[in-house]
Amino acid sequence: MTPRAQTPNTARELEHPAAREIRLEEVLHALADPVRLRIVRALAASGEEMTCSLFDLPVSKSTTTHHFRVLRESGLVSQNYRGTAKMNALRRDDLERLFPGLLDSVLASAARQEERLSSAPPRPVRTSSASG
């Protein structure tokens, strides 16, 4: 077969769902995994493209690839090759148009939870009648 005639350097193009094909359930499912949520948060924090290898994840290389694929197929991130590296970016515009405010509230919730869980003193119950 060898159908890849010349295809200079843009040869490796990855399939992305069109904006209208993105489904809320899949986006939520993609975000529900701790590793993937971490990836999305890192991408949002950097605001720019990042290569896969920049992420410090507690899983193997293969698993990382798998998670990036899930993120891409759900429509959360876009990926394109740049030399040997693969650049990843959040599809903020598409997501904002489809689900206004969703990504931001998830990101804010994640940040809030991290703060709450890390700095949470073993505060017993605080019985100071001030009521909650």
Added chain:
Amino acid sequence: MTPRAQTPNTARELEHPAAREIRLEEVLHALADPVRLRIVRALAASGEEMTCSLFDLPVSKSTTTHHFRVLRESGLVSQNYRGTAKMNALRRDDLERLFPGLLDSVLASAARQEERLSSAPPRPVRTSSASG
């Protein structure tokens, strides 16, 4: 054992996670299932408690029970018995305190997607050279 001494009508109490135990990942996972998202939307729309049997779901009774359990254990809904019926309610206050705006943006996104998918004309491609 028979530890249920007298316990008049509040005998059957269900375990709910405390607010501080609610995890974003579990909430997102709970919302990622179409059936459960539908339940949550119905609860939000009604604004009040609803019995399990009020929901018109495309799954069996057992499966419905399963989904309600997932919702309760994730912290999304609270359940308490009232006679033979089990009343379900969204834990809006707890969720809003933990993840401000999250639930609303998910609900809005779901509504938006439903509208988009139902009223979507099979608009071909619109090749009007306007470039995309």
Added chain:
DNA sequence: GACGTACTACGACGCTTATCGTATAAGCCC
């Protein structure tokens, strides 16, 4: 006490998924 209603528990089944290791392909640099 007997019956009906509402929901649960349990076991089963099949599909999906998160994980890994190894082998492989594409591109860069010398």
Added chain:
DNA sequence: GGGCTTATACGATAAGCGTCGTAGTACGTC
């Protein structure tokens, strides 16, 4: 070209999950 880096593909595995049916429990009513 040779070797290094980066990421993929593939197969395997174990766990999780959505689904169901059946049997059972709790409650209200007669």
